[in-house]
Amino acid sequence: MSSTHQIVGGPFFEDLQVGQVVDSAPAQTLTGGLAALHAAIVGDRLRLPLDVELSRCVTGGPIAHPALVWDVAIGQSTLLTGRVIANLFYRGFMFRRFPRIGDTLHTTTEVVALRQNRGRPGRAATGLAALRVRTSDQHGEELLDFWRCAMLPLRDSKGQTSHNADLDQIPSELDRRALVAAFATWRLEHFRAALPGPHFADMIAGTAWDVAGGDVVSSAPELARLTLNVAMVHHDASASAGGRLVYGGHTIGLAAAQVTRALPNLVTIAAWHSCDHLAPVREGDTLRSSIELEQTEPLPSGGGLLHLRSRVRADRASGAEDVLDWRFIGVMA
Numbered sequence: 001m002s003s004t005h006q007i008v009g010g011p012f013f014e015d016l017q018v019g020q021v022v023d024s025a026p027a028q029t030l031t032g033g034l035a036a037l038h039a040a041i042v043g044d045r046l047r048l049p050l051d052v053e054l055s056r057c058v059t060g061g062p063i064a065h066p067a068l069v070w071d072v073a074i075g076q077s078t079l080l081t082g083r084v085i086a087n088l089f090y091r092g093f094m095f096r097r098f099p100r101i102g103d104t105l106h107t108t109t110e111v112v113a114l115r116q117n118r119g120r121p122g123r124a125a126t127g128l129a130a131l132r133v134r135t136s137d138q139h140g141e142e143l144l145d146f147w148r149c150a151m152l153p154l155r156d157s158k159g160q161t162s163h164n165a166d167l168d169q170i171p172s173e174l175d176r177r178a179l180v181a182a183f184a185t186w187r188l189e190h191f192r193a194a195l196p197g198p199h200f201a202d203m204i205a206g207t208a209w210d211v212a213g214g215d216v217v218s219s220a221p222e223l224a225r226l227t228l229n230v231a232m233v234h235h236d237a238s239a240s241a242g243g244r245l246v247y248g249g250h251t252i253g254l255a256a257a258q259v260t261r262a263l264p265n266l267v268t269i270a271a272w273h274s275c276d277h278l279a280p281v282r283e284g285d286t287l288r289s290s291i292e293l294e295q296t297e298p299l300p301s302g303g304g305l306l307h308l309r310s311r312v313r314a315d316r317a318s319g320a321e322d323v324l325d326w327r328f329i330g331v332m333a
Contacts (some may be wrong), residue, residue: 010082042253075227
């Protein structure tokens with residue numbers, strides 16, 4: 001009787017093929033306990049996930065925090081990126097429907113484009129994998145459909161492949177009709193009436209906020225475990241030359257929490273124009289945000305969309321460094 005010895009850790013860049021699909025990540029139910037642990041790590045004062053009665057009045061049920069949803073979806077996609085060196089960007093991120101506490105998330109990840117990076121003296125060979133991530137609920141209803149780009153090592157540190165896709169072709173446009181349809185049944189007038197301003201009518205394009213007081217990055221491996229993220233660099237210090245890396249969604253979650261300090265009546269975050277990780281974040285860093293309102297877009301039924309940009313820098317012993325440039329769309333009543 002023969003046996004084989006296998007190394008478990010996820011594919012190398014050479015192992016990926018365009019069209020390859022992985023749908024075997026465990027499904028995850030959004031429970032109150034999961035939401036509480038997530039909130040303990042990234043915080044946030046978004047009113048609807050905190051206030052069940054307000055959520056029922058406005059949305060018809062206990063809405064899940066958008067950051068919890070995207071963290072689970074991204075975590076489920078990491079079966080293809082267990083060996084990731086860095087996640088570079090996200091494109092086309094938009095909620096098709098906002099799940100509630102009690103919904104179960106299923107995610108399918110597809111390799112849509114591959115490009116080997118240009119070799120550099122003294123550096124091991126790497127490549128970029130563009131992945132399309134689709135998340136649905138227990139009824140098969142689509143929740144998310146977006147792209148992420150991960151850098152992976154080659155098994156052969158001096159290897160060469162023929163992969164040279166133009167990753168600039170990854171779609172970044174958002175379907176505005178579908179975006180608005182995701183919350184079309186919400187009663188924003190109830191949100192507006194229940195809470196003192198400011199609301200959408202008080203927003204002025206060009207306004208900028210610097211959030212005083214940063215947030216320390218803590219419980220980084222706990223967040224990765226909580227959201228099914230199996231990328232080794234978030235768990236094992238030996239997997240990255242500079243030590244363990246913080247999961248990118250952790251940085252985005254803290255940035256979102258700082259946005260709610262500037263905009264306490266933000267109803268939700270509905271979409272991302274783009275999200276670029278500019279530099280790695282490590283546990284113990286303190287993150288600080290500058291936020292700009294680039295554009296306001298009224299809705300016919302009242303309220304409107306805010307096109308926002310968050311720039312985040314990390315303060316650490318070696319000095320300050322820009323780590324995130326996030327342009328996203330918020331909803332206000």
